[in-house]
Amino acid sequence: MTQSTPREPLDLVLEYHRAWTKGDVDRAIKLVSEDFVCQAPTGALGREEMRKYLAGFVPRLTGIVDIAQFCDDAHVVLIYYPQTAVTQTTPAAEYFTIRDGLIAESLLMFDRLAYAPPKDV
Amino acid sequence: MTQSTPREPLDLVLEYHRAWTKGDVDRAIKLVSEDFVCQAPTGALGREEMRKYLAGFVPRLTGIVDIAQFCDDAHVVLIYYPQTAVTQTTPAAEYFTIRDGLIAESLLMFDRLAYAPPKDV
Numbered sequence: 298m299t300q301s302t303p304r305e306p307l308d309l310v311l312e313y314h315r316a317w318t319k320g321d322v323d324r325a326i327k328l329v330s331e332d333f334v335c336q337a338p339t340g341a342l343g344r345e346e347m348r349k350y351l352a353g354f355v356p357r358l359t360g361i362v363d364i365a366q367f368c369d370d371a372h373v374v375l376i377y378y379p380q381t382a383v384t385q386t387t388p389a390a391e392y393f394t395i396r397d398g399l400i401a402e403s404l405l406m407f408d409r410l411a412y413a414p415p416k417d418v
Numbered sequence: 419m420t421q422s423t424p425r426e427p428l429d430l431v432l433e434y435h436r437a438w439t440k441g442d443v444d445r446a447i448k449l450v451s452e453d454f455v456c457q458a459p460t461g462a463l464g465r466e467e468m469r470k471y472l473a474g475f476v477p478r479l480t481g482i483v484d485i486a487q488f489c490d491d492a493h494v495v496l497i498y499y500p501q502t503a504v505t506q507t508t509p510a511a512e513y514f515t516i517r518d519g520l521i522a523e524s525l526l527m528f529d530r531l532a533y534a535p536p537k538d539v
Contacts, residue, residue, distance in 0.1 A: 336509065338529035364525070365513055367488030367495055374488055374495050376513050376525065388457065388525045390511035392486055392497050404485070404497065404509045406527040408459035 306395040307366065310373040313400060314391075318361045318379075322351045330399040337405045357381045364388060371395050379407070387411040427516040428487065431494040434521060435512075439482045439500075443472045451520040458526045478502045485509060492516050500528070508532040 304312075309328055317325035326348045335342040335350075342350055360380035367374045373393045378386055389407035393400050425433075430449055438446035447469045456463040456471075463471055481501035488495045494514045499507055510528035514521050 338532060365493060365495065372486060374486065374497070376495070388527050390497070390513070390527045392511070406509050406511045406529070408528065408530050410530050411459055
């Protein structure tokens, strides 16, 4: 359940972020707790649902532009443009809560309408 | 163009946030620069467009639950639930850039589909 090498929240989250945005979803999900919950625009996603969600999005990703990162002892915020063929400049924000060296919760904020062609909404 | 009493970015942004969420949009807009641009899900909003945007949303606001705030010397992030009759738990994030004592830019991230009844989308 816990990492063998505890690390700072920001390092942990950046490793997660870099892993999935480079297509290594399995590596990213290893940094997420068993009881992880992401509140995404489509609803709450558990650990395995998050794996599928990221795996489904990664093929659409054409680039990542990181905008900002902030952290405290137990939380990290990342703001970035997840670029796709549909949009290059629609920002997303993720607010992560870290517990026991793993990502335990996240709030994922972006506008589905800006990313999806109308037929996909 | 500049405030007579310069203040810290977080104080400035919290004053803006509290003003508009309490319905005082004019007070909020006084804290925004003349060349302010907000990148909102509906597109870029200048200062006067932001005034109209907030004034249009305020009547729908039933509550605000603040989740997190982070800042550095020139930026602030706020994460909160802007509650409406449609949703109590859809988060929004705002990433503000401060210049010359005023809010000069913001990125506003939320999911329009979660807030709007389908007919309003």
